[in-house]
Structure formats: C-alpha cells, structure tokens
Amino acid sequence: MDRAVVLARHPEGAIGEADFAVVEVPRPALQDGFFRTQNRVLSLDAGFRQWMNAGAGDNYLQGMALGDPVQSIVLGEVIESRNASYPEGTIVNARTAWEEYSVLDGSDLCAPLAPAADLALTEYMGTLGPTGMTAWIGLFEVGQPLENDVVVVSAAAGAVGTVVGQLAKASGCRTIGLTSSAAKAAWLQSEVGFDVAISREADPDLAAALHREAPDGVDLFFDNVGGEVLNTVMGQLRENARLVLCGAISQYEDAVQPVTNTWELVTKRARMEGFMFSDYAERFPEILEDLERRIRSGELKSFDQQYSGIESTPRAFCDMMHGQSRGKCLVVL
Numbered sequence: 001m002d003r004a005v006v007l008a009r010h011p012e013g014a015i016g017e018a019d020f021a022v023v024e025v026p027r028p029a030l031q032d033g034f035f036r037t038q039n040r041v042l043s044l045d046a047g048f049r050q051w052m053n054a055g056a057g058d059n060y061l062q063g064m065a066l067g068d069p070v071q072s073i074v075l076g077e078v079i080e081s082r083n084a085s086y087p088e089g090t091i092v093n094a095r096t097a098w099e100e101y102s103v104l105d106g107s108d109l110c111a112p113l114a115p116a117a118d119l120a121l122t123e124y125m126g127t128l129g130p131t132g133m134t135a136w137i138g139l140f141e142v143g144q145p146l147e148n149d150v151v152v153v154s155a156a157a158g159a160v161g162t163v164v165g166q167l168a169k170a171s172g173c174r175t176i177g178l179t180s181s182a183a184k185a186a187w188l189q190s191e192v193g194f195d196v197a198i199s200r201e202a203d204p205d206l207a208a209a210l211h212r213e214a215p216d217g218v219d220l221f222f223d224n225v226g227g228e229v230l231n232t233v234m235g236q237l238r239e240n241a242r243l244v245l246c247g248a249i250s251q252y253e254d255a256v257q258p259v260t261n262t263w264e265l266v267t268k269r270a271r272m273e274g275f276m277f278s279d280y281a282e283r284f285p286e287i288l289e290d291l292e293r294r295i296r297s298g299e300l301k302s303f304d305q306q307y308s309g310i311e312s313t314p315r316a317f318c319d320m321m322h323g324q325s326r327g328k329c330l331v332v333l
C-alpha cells in the first residue's frame, strides 16, 4: 500500500506531531487526462501552517480537511500517464500533498521541470523552487533594493530568509538577519554571509539592537514574521523605506496582533506591500535561469536540512515551524 500523511486534528497553538497521522492509502486507477507521480522530494513550507487551522480558508487556498493528505509542494516523477503533456519519466513540480504517489492532471501550479544535470534534484525544491522564487520576487520585484541599502530580513535562518540575505548582499546592500538563537545568528554571519545577525536570545530588545546596528534606519524590511517584529522595525525606518510582507509566521499559531506604528509609513514616505509568489508564474523560467547562474558562480549557496522517508514528515514540519532546522526543510522519499 502507498502511504500519505493526513491531518489528524486541527492544531491549536504550537503544532505537534500528533496533529498528523501516517496512513496507508489505496492506489486509484488513472482516468483519461491524469498521470501518476512517484514523489521524490516534499517541500515543508511554513505558509501551509495557517490553512491547517479549524475554519481556515481564504481567497488563496481552502482550509485543510481532517483525514485528507496535507497540502504541500512536491517534486515527483511521472510513472504512469494518460496525459500526453506529461509522459512517463517527466519530472514535475506541483502543489499536491504529503504522499508517496499523487494523481494529477497538470493544474494547480503543476509544471514539467528540466533539472540541470550538474545540480542536485533537491535544489529544485529549495533555492531553485518556490522558496527561491519567493525570495527573488519579494526582494527584487517588491522590495527593489538599491546599492548600500540597509536590508533587514526576519526569519533569516529559514528557507526564504537565507536566500533573501544572499541576494541582497550580492546587490551591494548591508544585510541584517533576525533569528531566535545566538548559535543561529553566528551561523548566519559565518556561513550565510549576513553582515550582522540579531538573535532574540542575545538581544531580547529588538528596537535597541536595531538602533545599534542600523543607527540611520532601515531601507528595506523583508518580513516573514509579522506581529511585534513588524511593529518594531516599522519604528526604525529611513525615508522611502520599503516593507515587503512575505509572511507572518508569528501569527500562524497565536492570536493575531494589531499592526501599530503605521504613522511611521506616512512620515517616512514608506511603501508596505504583500505578494504571493504564485502570481509571478510566467516569470519563473527567467528567474530560474538567474538563480541557476548565481549557484553555478558560487555567489549563492543553498542551505537545507533533509529528512528521509514519508514517516519523518510530521517531525520535519514541526522542527521547521519551531526553529529547529536551518535553511530549507525537505523530506526526501
């Protein structure tokens, strides 16, 4: 029997492994127009956490139902096909679920992929996948960095954050990463290349730490966290600052906090803008080419934490949500 990870109960507060169950599922027959993938790599994305809550669902995605395989972005290989556009052997990137095998019809962010022979397949679920696209689009399209800008990145040690920090640095910016522990902050500086890293452990007063590291203020804030972190950075802006709202992970497991300090946006002539990476799908080939070039030249490094086997998925997701992983969190099947 094939296996999948289903949502066993709607999480309340901090997610735990018991919110999921690994189950055996039958393998359905293929209808015309469909194909079956054997999934190779599962992407663990913080953003999906909010659609696990009871009553979740919005204009972007439906809330996840109990007993259904957990939604996820996946890299798979077509092993059986009744769809001429996806012959056997095609590698595809798709939004499907935490399952060993998926039945797809080519819709829902599904696209064939031609992975380069000199790059690891797992790269295409990290820096060269939706994570890298999100970092690139958020930074360059929304944030529009200028040389010498002071760029602050929250959740800097995570999947999106590690890519944003490197891209901003390569654009001639001074980069400041925010993270939880002093050990992760040291890693952000020594391995990922942030100019400065501020941890909640060593610097519980973020406003004071930012004032120390960026006394003239922040030009660009790439925010993955929201809540108090956003409010604090909003109080330390330079004129014409840009605030890129990529995510709000501090709000996914907790009560939503009000946004304060908006008056600062007025006096600093600042722009705050949210985005969804999937709206830029027509740009993906061009962005992929740019990211591949940066990896090959050594300008961009990929950081990931890999788990093995479908049964490790609940633990991997909880580790990622609670800061136990560094860089992109992946499950290799």
Ligand SMILES: NC(=O)c1ccc[n+]([C@@H]2O[C@H](COP(=O)([O-])OP(=O)(O)OC[C@H]3O[C@@H](n4cnc5c(N)ncnc54)[C@H](OP(=O)(O)O)[C@@H]3O)[C@@H](O)[C@H]2O)c1
Binding pocket: 044, 045, 046, 047, 048, 130, 131, 134, 155, 156, 157, 158, 159, 160, 161, 178, 179, 180, 181, 184, 224, 225, 245, 246, 247, 248, 249, 250, 251, 275, 276, 277, 278, 319, 320, 321, 322, 323, 324, 325, 327, 328, 329
């Ligand atoms: N807009 C889009 O199209 C798009 C696409 C993909 C992802 N996203 C967003 O990008 C963000 C990052 O996603 P990701 O998948 O790359 O995850 P990630 O950054 O790899 O992992 C999440 C990290 O967030 C930090 N964190 C967790 N709870 C926190 C809290 N309460 N306060 C501060 N930091 C907290 C933890 O690191 P520390 O140890 O540093 O705390 C954790 O490891 C998420 O907000 C996600 O929703 C947006």
